Amino acid sequence: MARMMYDLAGADPALRFSPFCWRTRLALAHKGLEVETIPWRFTETETIAFSGQGLVPVLVEDGTVVSDSWAIACWLEERYPDRPSLFGAAAGQAVTRFVNSWADSVLHPWIARMVVRDILDVIKPEHRPYFRESREKRFGTTLEAWVAEREALLPEFRKALQPVRLTLRGQPWLAGATPGYADYIVFGAFQWARCVSPFRLLEADDPVHGWRGRMLDLFDGLAGRAPGHEV
Template structure:
């Protein structure tokens, strides 16, 4: 049975840009499970699967409907234990919780600012007003005030990747010898900005850049199948 993945898009449907939806897409591919991608814009998310969630990703697996990328990954590992594991055990799942906390508090915090205006400009008109209101409410600043911080966030972004850069000196993946859900967490963040922003945050020859390129090639180039912005 094909799993349905509801994922976020803007006006350009070739670039589904949500980092959380990318975590789920990579998870499904990692497990080798067939899935169909159904695209939804911001203002239509409340209509997905009868309003089960205020956010995507949402998946339908037969009669099961789930939201939240981490809970989806845990469900997939539990439901399909014969397929490659996303966590490699209880310790791996606990480690992924730390990676997610670091990614969202450090990387997402910067990327929300860096890509703000470009995400807005890439939305359909009916979604732009929603986006401005929701981001101002979330970040506690006006849209103009947030956008004014962009250059400083770009300048400081490479340093935020230092923990990953140092780790990659001793192993090729966050998961160790092969990728796990923890890799997809950080990949989702960097894929997000790759798809929506012209900002170039990764330098050639950097260990993080090489890791990201390997992630793009995973699962028959699933990540690379969406064209970069610009």
């Protein structure tokens, strides 16, 4: 059986430099599948016109044509279920740790930049000195200065949510067809903001806003009924 993949090549046909094609080559190797890679160059759209689009990788197997590296990975997983899984059950937990790491190192610092000053107002007066001192040490400036630019920073903050937005383009929840821990990780950050601040983080037409609304409704409104701001 012929299995072929159109693979972006440099002037040197041995140089294959597309990150998307590498995803597919490694996915094929993971599945233990042989493949003939065909060097393809920018602008050679006619060569792959049969795939109905103009980008590589394109995989051709037994008359089936699949393009787009993500679609190819999903197709391979379904076509070869008995071979090593690309997204196995153990991987579900492990990959969720990536979401956890992203939330801790990117999303939380961003949300703090937006609302951390407002936390002072909701905690007991006797805890305010601790909170102010520990956070000001962490941020290297006053809480007030840290959030002063939040309006101006909103576009950049919203751009940082692009991984969430892109994921929700393809599925209703971060964990797929139903909510899972990946959703709870990311939602926790938004609930944090909602609990302490009236500051509006998301625009109403943002898919992240719609997802957040569905999260607030989960489990009979567990999070939505909790004290917090309407944002």
